[in-house]
Amino acid sequence: MGAIVFRIAIIIGLTELVIMLALSAIPHRMHGETMSGLQAALVSLLNPFLLILIASPIIYAWVVKPYVVERDAAQAEITHLAHVDPLTQLANRRLVDQHLQVALAQCTRHGHRGALIVLDLNGFKPINDQHGHDAGDALLAAVGTRLRTCLRTEDVVGRLGGDEFAVVVGHLDADPDQAIAKARCIAEKLIREISLPVEYGGRSLQVGASLGIALLEAVDTGVEAV
Incomplete structure (x- = not known):
């Protein structure tokens, strides 16, 4: 479980970093002293819930899907061991x-x-x-x-x-x-x-x-x- 949380934190952190880099690439003085619409939109994306939403495809591909595959494989192995004789591979x-x-x-x-x-x-x-x-x-x-x-x-x-x-x-x-x-x-x-x-x-x-x-x-x- 700790590894899963760590991966999610990395993904969210990288997503936030990309948004911050995009903000830094935009000139601060656009349309006078006011923040540009693009800057405002990027700042709004720094909301934690929006960060998770944006990163959700990556979270699924890198965290959720491997976990589900590993869990299903482990469950299949447990079922196999519960019903098969390990020496002959016949039914027990x-x-x-x-x-x-x-x-x-x-x-x-x-x-x-x-x-x-x-x-x-x-x-x-x-x-x-x-x-x-x-x-x-x-x-x-x-x-x-x-x-x-x-x-x-x-x-x-x-x-x-x-x-x-x-x-x-x-x-x-x-x-x-x-x-x-x-x-x-x-x-x-x-x-x-x-x-x-x-x-x-x-x-x-x-x-x-x-x-x-x-x-x-x-x-x-x-x-x-x-």
Whole structure:
């Protein structure tokens, strides 16, 4: 706040200086001993409120606009950190819950089925213990990228914590048998992608995955029930 006030003071001071220089450039004796109309107009501009009004475009461009841009960027960063897992850049548990609520509402509104797929990595702990946390983090980040790239744009994948991930799949099918069959196809694709080796530090790291599928369909089903 102090920096903002300082900038405004500088702008107003410079505006006042320009007006004073303009006054000094006008001969004092114009039309006899009386002050010229131009001089009177310039003197009237030295009113503090008029100075602020005159300087307002510069104040906006140099003070207000940068502050607004910086504030909006900071707010966007806070929102991002509140909803995104920093390691994998996937949705965190909070954001997954929000998308799950939306998916349930859409299933109720349109009468179709979706699915929630929850995955746990198999064999992650030995890799983390033997090769270190950096290797484990690299593996989790690689898994997150693979999950994100093999899903539809409207589906949401998130990291719930540790080596647990969740995928919210929207519209699958109105028929429950068809919906669960499509969800299983997606789950099999996810397992294949997860099982591919990850190269790190000259070593090949590999994990598997176990998963569960919950169909999103019931009108009275809540996030907690799923």
